[in-house]
Amino acid sequence: MGNETLTPRFDRVVLIFNPARAGMAARIGDLKHELLTALPDLTVEAQATGFAGHARDLAREAAVGGSPLIISVSGDGGYNEVVNGVMDASSTRAVCTVLPAGNANDHFRSMPVRQLTEAIREGSVRRMDLLRITLRGEKGQQVQYAHSYIGFGLTPLMAIGIEKGGKGKILELLSVARTLSSLKPFELERADGATAQFDSLVLANISRMAKYGTVSEKNNPNDGQFEVVTLPHSGRWKMALMTLRAVTLGLGRQPSVSSYAFTTRNAIPCQIDGEVVHVPANTHVLVESAKHALTTI
Structure with missing residues (x-):
């Protein structure tokens, strides 16, 4: 032997x-x-x-x-x-x-x-979940996977602001502050026809994102579910407090789901694992947990 x-x-x-x-x-x-x-x-x-x-x-x-x-x-x-x-x-x-x-x-x-x-x-090796996002609109259907998170509203705009504002923690935090001052809400329509306005929507398969933020206490990327972190449209002070809490204490436990769907009422930026894409208005968005889709070490 x-x-x-x-x-x-x-x-x-x-x-x-x-x-x-x-x-x-x-x-x-x-x-x-x-x-x-x-x-x-x-x-x-x-x-x-x-x-x-x-x-x-x-x-x-x-x-x-x-x-x-x-x-x-x-x-x-x-x-x-x-x-x-x-x-x-x-x-x-x-x-x-x-x-x-x-x-x-x-x-x-x-x-x-x-x-x-x-x-x-x-x-x-071990198996981990991925987030599978399907965008269906006038130009057909597009499917992409995310290993960590998909964000709409505040998250991708922060990424754009950081890219324009320069690297380094101080410059990046200043860029985030400027982003908060110019953020506009976006409107979504659910399957039942109800609409809602959000400043931020994050679907997360991991606990940390955006370099300095802890979006969830949970960190189990192989359970077939992901966390939904929402910020309905509110004043800028509330957005600033949410950002500060994510940077310092974390946002705590968030709701977990296996799928999340809506239709965009207006064009919005979307960040998929750090890469920003632009989603046109009237696009049906479906995010699902692709359970154990990826093999990793």
């Missing part, structure tokens, strides 16, 4: 990264060296992205054959592309994980931390 050879869980490791990010070349070189030193029989492939959306293409191609471990060396947005690429593959044994290398790493901070080489050596 002492000479037993263990069959590896992965036939290769694929590193997907943005070469334009400062220091990335050295980071990938060090990572490959670390993996090959600890696991000399491992095949490690480094694949650089060349344009926005390229990580999704690379992940889709990598997921088609064999049993790869696909590692996104990125922030939340890059990992979102990799996750969607794997989900594009109709049948796959691919396993995904992320190593933080971006401005926003909410997903990484919310997941249990494991030493990478040890996790690869053990080959143990």
